[in-house]
Amino acid sequence: MAQAIPFSRNAGPARARHASKAMLLPIARQIADDLALRVHLALDALRRGAGSTSDAQTLTQIMLLTGLLAESGFGSVTGEQLGAAERAVSAVFDIGRETGEWRLDSAGFALFAEIATNYDRQLHSAPLWAITDASERLDRFTAGMSYQAPMRKRA
Secondary structure, eight states, X not given: OOOOOOOOSOOHHHHHHHHHXXXXXXXXXXHHHHHXXXXXXXXXXXXXXXXXXXXXXXXXXXXXXXXXXXXXXXXXXXXXXXXXXXXXXXXXXHHHHHHSOOOOOHHHHHHHHHHHHHHHHHHHHSBHHHHHHHHXXXXXXXXXXXXXXXXXXXX
């Protein structure tokens, strides 16, 4: 009679290895597409003047995430682009609060269309660890804490 192959009953280490390998891969295509779609819908709503606070916040978040991912070596964005995007979205917030019309002008739209395209590429190519790290840094920034990446010990 054939003997059963003895499998380890402790799946923890195997699960941890699988999780660490997954961190090296890009996120699932469907998830990346869903995240990118939300950005494009917010961008279109603001282009048409049918936007909201939420749409402006979405653009602000992807502007920051794109910059953080680029800082980690995934994608490229210049300081000038980020500065211009910050001014454009600040104007959206100012005008939106005053008038109730949440609109992005044509120059702001063109700038954020480029940032959204870059964000799409980043979502489809950056590994999960980089996206997770950028998202955690954004969370720290919005909480008023230091968003700089912690210094890691080197062996």
